[in-house]
Amino acid sequence: DGGITQSPxxxxxxxxxxxxLSCEQNLNHDAMxxxxxxxxxxxxxxxxxxIVNDFQKGDIAExxxxxxxxxxxxxxxxxxxxxxxxxFYLCASSMQGTYGxxxxxxxxxxxx
Amino acid sequence: xxxxxxxxxHVSVSEGALVLxxxxxxxxxxxxxxxxxQYPNQGLQLLLKYTSAATLVKGINGFEAEFKKxxxxxxxxxxxxxxxxxxxxxxxxxxxxSGTYKYIFGTGTRLKVLA
Numbered sequence: 001d002g003g004i005t006q007s008p009x010x011x012x013x014x015x016x017x018x019x020x021l022s023c024e025q026n027l028n029h030d031a032m033x034x035x036x037x038x039x040x041x042x043x044x045x046x047x048x049x050x051i052v053n054d055f056q057k058g059d060i061a062e063x064x065x066x067x068x069x070x071x072x073x074x075x076x077x078x079x080x081x082x083x084x085x086x087x088f089y090l091c092a093s094s095m096q097g098t099y100g101x102x103x104x105x106x107x108x109x110x111x112x
Numbered sequence: 113x114x115x116x117x118x119x120x121x122h123v124s125v126s127e128g129a130l131v132l133x134x135x136x137x138x139x140x141x142x143x144x145x146x147x148x149x150q151y152p153n154q155g156l157q158l159l160l161k162y163t164s165a166a167t168l169v170k171g172i173n174g175f176e177a178e179f180k181k182x183x184x185x186x187x188x189x190x191x192x193x194x195x196x197x198x199x200x201x202x203x204x205x206x207x208x209x210s211g212t213y214k215y216i217f218g219t220g221t222r223l224k225v226l227a
Contacts, residue, residue, distance in 0.1 A: 004155075006155075033215075040121065040219065042202065042217050042218060043156075043217040088153075090155055090156070092155075092156075094213075096212070100146050100158050100161050100204075100206070101148075101156070101158070101215065102158075103148075103155030103156040103157070104155050105154055105155045106153065106155050108153065
């Protein structure tokens with residue numbers, strides 16, 4: 001079945017370490033997105049990519065980096081520059097247009 | 113600027129009662145509107161979407177929503193709540209910006225179903 005796979009589901013890291021969250025889709029979707037979710041704040045867009053080798057900053061890109069070397073993959077790196085990285089991270093993909101998103105099941109990152 | 117407002121961050125209903133979750137949007141052009149549901153520690157699942165066809169949209173799990181342009185609303189309803197409906201619900205709008213569609217999400221409404 002087609003879908004989006006995020007791994008790992010839970011991730012613990014020490015403060016000051018970079019960490020990379022994986023997102024893979026087999027839906028043949030062109031666009032991919034990373035969102036951060038905090039209680040009471042809804043979803044905030046970190047980065048998005050509409051085609052391979054191209055991506056744009058979202059509303060809260062500081063302290064994060066991404067790459068899009070393959071259509072299927074859109075990994076997110078949370079760097080040590082991110083001041084408050086503990087959150088639930090959601091990856092999504094879509095066809096161009098108005099079809100809505102397909103979401104992965106999320107990665108909960110806890111930095112201690 | 114386009115935006116989405118969900119009235120009520122928490123809503124409680126009794127099992128079997130009507131569910132009404134409110135969503136108002138702000139858009140200068142006809143929007144595309146969506147409702148998503150999120151269960152704990154899960155991603156968001158699409159419930160239904162409005163893309164300028166019928167104004168009353170039926171979705172999964174017995175939910176439906178009505179697009180009312182005059183009220184700029186897209187409220188989500190279900191005639192009879194079930195315990196399994198307890199989750200967080202997000203309204204979203206898709207608007208065309210710089211040649212691509214951007215999605216804006218509301219801050220969510222957590223639905224509690226009382227036995």
